[in-house]
Amino acid sequence: MVKLNEVAAGAIIKFAGRDWVLLNPSEGYLMAKTSLITRNVYSNNDEIYFAPQRPGSLAYYLNNDYYNSLNSQERSVIKSRTWGISLISSAEGGYGQNTPTLNNSQMRSKELEKTVSAPIGILSISEWWKYSDLYLRSGGMNFKDNSFMWLITPYSVDTGLSGYYWAIGFYSSGEKARAYFSATQTARVTPTLTLDPNVTILNGAVTYNFIPTLTLNSPTDNVTLYETNTLNIEGYAADADNGNIVNARYQLNGGTIRALATGISTGSNTIPFNKQLTFRGGKLYDGDTAVTDELAEGVAHQLKVWSEDDQGGKSPEQLRNFYVVPNRPPALTIDPFATKSDLINADKVTISGTASDPDGNTVVVSYKLNKGMSTEVYRGKDGAWTFDLSLKDLIAGENTVAIEVVDSYNSKTSKTLKLNKNRVATPLLTSEVRYKIDPPSGTAKGVLLWVQRDVGLTVTADISMGLKNEQETYEAMTLTNTAPVSSGVVEDEFVFEASAEKDNIMLKLTLSRESADVNDAITLISGVLS
Structure with a gap:
């Protein structure tokens, strides 16, 4: 399912039981692939312009009889359009197979000296010059029976106004040509209309379900997250269709699709969302739940946010890149420890070193002797630490001294020191x-x-x-x-x-x-x- 304005020009769109050629996707402008009826513009020549308000005219038929034959859903997506209907002369429009004396922009400007607005119309002469190749390539105007189709533009001859209209068709020889007919004559009627360009298209047909929209206010693109920073996903979804159930969703690095918000559209309300994901320990968390694997530093990670309705409509995806700087573990060094001798149990041995944190966090250094309790010996920023061990607290043989540094985010580094206490019994005199x-x-x-x-x-x-x-x-x-x-x-x-x-x-x-x-x-x- 896509929006009409996302479909390529020249595509065939099914609408109101007919095939239409998409002339201008951004405007939603379409022209019927085949003619609707054959008839005159007026029954007499006393009115020379396309006038939807005049009963009995072609304009009245298109904007009343034909328009009212459409159902309410079909009428709801048709937008009024303005056509230029000022007279264009034989030379200016390129009668027959001649080259026009006005280029398309000049011709369009002259047409707009007089305008008419209506839901249903037919091509003007300038629009024919603009869209004819596209229309013909898409299979339009597939008649070769010496017949013509009306244009909305009145035709002017050198003697002045005459009640004629431009028409496009084929001579009996099969050659395509531009001609003029009296408004009382008959020709094919191939209507044009403008649909809301946001209407959705499924399998080439109008579905009457507007694609939901999504506005993402936060985060901005290329934000960098440090330890305990939050990635704030904030914005709102909307749907022009009353009664649709709308879901806002997000996805990180192509992983699991997760919900942001759900609501029922009234056609004018918004469905807000505000999700805060916390970066800690190298991952993003929604509360206590990790929503990513461990994120690498120095590469772009991607957030994708969109909305969906219960009719199959999906908004364009909003993408944001972000970067992370995971908390790095603190550093711990232990000063060299030389072998000591001639000690007695009342003596002490001193162990020292330094602690630092690459992210500038506060660190705590503690040690544990063998299976004893942990003892804190330093707390602060980068600095030196020291502690003493009494020889009487060491057991005979190998002793294990586990030294650990922990930063304020519980990232740890530890080292183990082995001390051997050997008893040497020397008799004293x-x-x-x-x-x-x-x-x-x-x-x-x-x-x-x-x-x-x-x-x-x-x-x-x-x-x-x-x-x-x-x-x-x-x-x-x-x-x-x-x-x-x-x-x-x-x-x-x-x-x-x-x-x-x-x-x-x-x-x-x-x-x-x-x-x-x-x-x-x-x-x-x-x-x-x-």
Whole structure:
């Protein structure tokens, strides 16, 4: 189904039970392929112009008797047309087989010095010159019986007005010619008329169903969508036929056809639609439903929108190209991590790196140790991140540290770091132990210390006596005596006196053995504060 104005000139159109030659598609102008009747223009010569209001005339017959014989649907699509009916002389129109002295534009201008408007007419002489080749090629004027057909143009001879009309036909020899007949003579009547150029044609016939229309206000052509942008499909459909069910539809990249709106036409209303599709994760979504596959960046994607009615009519398709820039995943780097040794469980290892997002989004960096909980370590734009792992939290053997960066649209990048914790048991010959001393009175100036130990262990004592929040500073305590306590156990006596009362007192004992085979230990620590 197409509109009449989309059909090629010269096509045969079936209308009102007859074949018509389409002379001008944009105007919807047609001429009957064969003559309707044979008759005169007037019964006498006292009226020289085509006058639909004059009973008994050819013009009256066409616009009353013939026009009223058409049904209401047929009459509803016929549009009134204006013909030029001023007189054209023998020389001006090219009598017989002569060349006219006026070109078609000049002839048309002269005809329009006097006009008539009516639903049904016949060709003027200028229209014959304009459309004759097309009409004849389409099979019109297929009579060769020394007969002629009327034109609407009055014929003027040199002596003035005479009640004659131009006619087109064939001499008895079969030659085509232009002639003039008295209005009272008879000739073939081959009518012309103008149909609404928007009327629909199905299989070459007028269907009386107007093709629906569609106006697409949004989107404009060549828009670019970024993450979370919307493609707004907004406009309206309309149908000149009262009672038709009209559907507006859309299609993306030749995929599934989807509905925009449905309504019943009153012949004058519009059926609006407004669909918002969101671009996220590389696809377009209608709510939570993906309506496209993943869309590639850098190529044109196509939106197609149209309307259809329930009579088979379809509007021209409205096309819009659009482009997408999908959200790109954030970038994550981990700084080189060197092997570390001589660590104890109280030590920590530091892991660091950088995070960035090519689209300028906010990112969050987090890590997860083995099967533990995720811990956030950075939030912001492009920047450096760092976190510490305590050696005591690492299991013996392989440890997995999963590091992930997520942007504000939940696009992720992750990397995994493997840490191997290997226990190296090295016997110590010297070690330190520290104690904090809290004086019962809050402060102390002197300390007397007794340490009982196995004889295979050597102990020295250092003390830091200061005020709270001061840096610790250790000084050696004086060993004043060593005396036996029991078999294999001795007691060392240490003493120290500060210059003033102090409230932050720390004791440090250094234990030494001559070999790893010695397992001697401290058995008792006691003392007095003054």
